[in-house]
Amino acid sequence: KEAVTYYENPVNKEELEQNVTIDPEASALSLSPEEPIGTVEISQREAEASYEVYPTVSKGDLLGNHMGLYIGTGIGGLLGLVALVGLIGLMIRFNRRLRKKRRSYPRF
Secondary structure: OOOOOOOOOHHHHHHOEEEEEEOOOOOHHHOOOOOOOEEEEEEEOOEEEEEEEOOOOOHHHHHHHOHHHHHHHHHHHHHHHHHHHHHHHHHHHHHHHHHHHHHHOOOO
16 A cells, blocks of 8 residues: 555665565455555665555455356256256156066066
8 A cells, every 4th residue: 555666776686685474364255455464574785664465356356256156156056956856866766666567577
């Protein structure tokens, strides 16, 4: 959220040290553009600065972009479950018919 300006040249590039730390407890479902998820520490010669890192996306953005995938997966899983139940029903019917046929013919 802060404007950081860095002048890149060969001397600055050699002496620049940066350390990015992201909170290990930060998850995609807890992202909010108003809450920092970590820090970046920049040092060069005697100058040091620390800045908070904010995500550029939110939980709503992530869910909205993948909503079709979630809905498709749910519908596919439901159709698979219906097909499995139907298959089990057919197997039970077939098994009952075989039992009836066996009972109608006497054994010797």
